Amino acid sequence: MAKKTEQDWLLDPRGCPGFERHEVVAHREVGPHVHHTEHYHVRLPRRWALVNITDRVEETLGRSGVDDGLCFVSAMHITAGVYVNDAEGGLLRDIAAWLEGLAPFGPDYRHHGTGEDNGDAHLKSFLTNHSLTAPVTKGKLDLGPWQQIFYAEYDGQRTKRLVVKVLGLV
Amino acid sequence: MAKKTEQDWLLDPRGCPGFERHEVVAHREVGPHVHHTEHYHVRLPRRWALVNITDRVEETLGRSGVDDGLCFVSAMHITAGVYVNDAEGGLLRDIAAWLEGLAPFGPDYRHHGTGEDNGDAHLKSFLTNHSLTAPVTKGKLDLGPWQQIFYAEYDGQRTKRLVVKVLGLV
Amino acid sequence: MAKKTEQDWLLDPRGCPGFERHEVVAHREVGPHVHHTEHYHVRLPRRWALVNITDRVEETLGRSGVDDGLCFVSAMHITAGVYVNDAEGGLLRDIAAWLEGLAPFGPDYRHHGTGEDNGDAHLKSFLTNHSLTAPVTKGKLDLGPWQQIFYAEYDGQRTKRLVVKVLGLV
Numbered sequence: 318m319a320k321k322t323e324q325d326w327l328l329d330p331r332g333c334p335g336f337e338r339h340e341v342v343a344h345r346e347v348g349p350h351v352h353h354t355e356h357y358h359v360r361l362p363r364r365w366a367l368v369n370i371t372d373r374v375e376e377t378l379g380r381s382g383v384d385d386g387l388c389f390v391s392a393m394h395i396t397a398g399v400y401v402n403d404a405e406g407g408l409l410r411d412i413a414a415w416l417e418g419l420a421p422f423g424p425d426y427r428h429h430g431t432g433e434d435n436g437d438a439h440l441k442s443f444l445t446n447h448s449l450t451a452p453v454t455k456g457k458l459d460l461g462p463w464q465q466i467f468y469a470e471y472d473g474q475r476t477k478r479l480v481v482k483v484l485g486l487v
Numbered sequence: 488m489a490k491k492t493e494q495d496w497l498l499d500p501r502g503c504p505g506f507e508r509h510e511v512v513a514h515r516e517v518g519p520h521v522h523h524t525e526h527y528h529v530r531l532p533r534r535w536a537l538v539n540i541t542d543r544v545e546e547t548l549g550r551s552g553v554d555d556g557l558c559f560v561s562a563m564h565i566t567a568g569v570y571v572n573d574a575e576g577g578l579l580r581d582i583a584a585w586l587e588g589l590a591p592f593g594p595d596y597r598h599h600g601t602g603e604d605n606g607d608a609h610l611k612s613f614l615t616n617h618s619l620t621a622p623v624t625k626g627k628l629d630l631g632p633w634q635q636i637f638y639a640e641y642d643g644q645r646t647k648r649l650v651v652k653v654l655g656l657v
Numbered sequence: 658m659a660k661k662t663e664q665d666w667l668l669d670p671r672g673c674p675g676f677e678r679h680e681v682v683a684h685r686e687v688g689p690h691v692h693h694t695e696h697y698h699v700r701l702p703r704r705w706a707l708v709n710i711t712d713r714v715e716e717t718l719g720r721s722g723v724d725d726g727l728c729f730v731s732a733m734h735i736t737a738g739v740y741v742n743d744a745e746g747g748l749l750r751d752i753a754a755w756l757e758g759l760a761p762f763g764p765d766y767r768h769h770g771t772g773e774d775n776g777d778a779h780l781k782s783f784l785t786n787h788s789l790t791a792p793v794t795k796g797k798l799d800l801g802p803w804q805q806i807f808y809a810e811y812d813g814q815r816t817k818r819l820v821v822k823v824l825g826l827v
Binding site: 342343345347350352354387389391392393394395419420426427428429430431436439440442443444446447448450478480482484 | 518519520555556557570571572573575577578580581582585589614615616619620621622624625629630631633634655656
């Protein structure tokens, strides 16, 4: 098994190259109350990746019509995660190296007794967390100026899903 | 102080052996809007444990009657956590070993000046997080096929509580 | 660059010395439903800090008038975090030392190519998480007896913001 290197990671501070489509799976309105749920389908071209999905989430927020509420975003797999951090290329390399240092890819996980080789991915998902909540105020994600939403893929090159649920008042 | 070993952990990929009961602490309905809150009482038979509470949370969701919304789950102690990951026995052993490696049990925490010996537990709770939010869509937890909800106990053998709050539309 | 020591941290188990003011940025009421949003302005007197903001969040909850719902708290910067843990001074020292061990301050981050020197802060924010959700039941934060809400500053000595959003029924 070859040693993992920085080149194994797809790092994109601005966009999400493997984004395939969004799917509206539920939309309910009761007076001014809206619950809007989408699944994203993504297929990252490399096994490990950190990619920016802020614009996608903003688009979902726009489709929901919500003005004030909460936006929940989660990977639907346990070998991936989502997190909020800075969209700076050097930092993405720092994060990738740090994740690899604390939860290294390798052959020695007991989970591999099942035939899998992604034990590292399950542990990395603890470090980034697998889901997040973002506040929505005045029709926008109420994030600080440097806060961006990232999808973290730890076992890619196949189609995976995220769920985004926006709850709030129009 | 004996060195901690893998045998110190209770690892159950399917159920929660120490679950005692649920307690409905609040239930409010305003038209189609429901807020339903339960506390779980658990007493894990070992000091450290990773146990599956997905079925319990699904039961709470059923009692709430919510069709679409959010389900918040949290340990009510700072020496425990909840997380989403895979229900695979080998992986539970990997997670336990990883937690122990990054936040080891031992005598050298300053917190032990209070007479406690659970400094490791407070740090482990950062790694798994102490709470989570799960989306509810079409009457079910909107989780991926391999995502299960686990309770992580880091200072057990006494009764502890979790809080589960379901908010949404019937 | 001097080596970081424990003395670099401001650790306050009871209060938040650098709290400047809260700002109500949005308040909506629709029948018994309330969405109340505040930004906190804080300026920690040291670069690294762990300070207790539970009382501040309880005050925001009081201003919202919410009886049952969720309270979302987040740093609006990626060099800070919020977390729930115990208000014990020795433990704060353990947490600071642990964060420093797993995500050390130092010159060798690629992020520093931008002129910044806070690469450690971005990584520490993964360990504590940058946001949290707390349940609100019967007009109070539904926390366990030892659970307190902390703000973690990793690049202070300048004004920063947090966002607190309370959603629920009066």
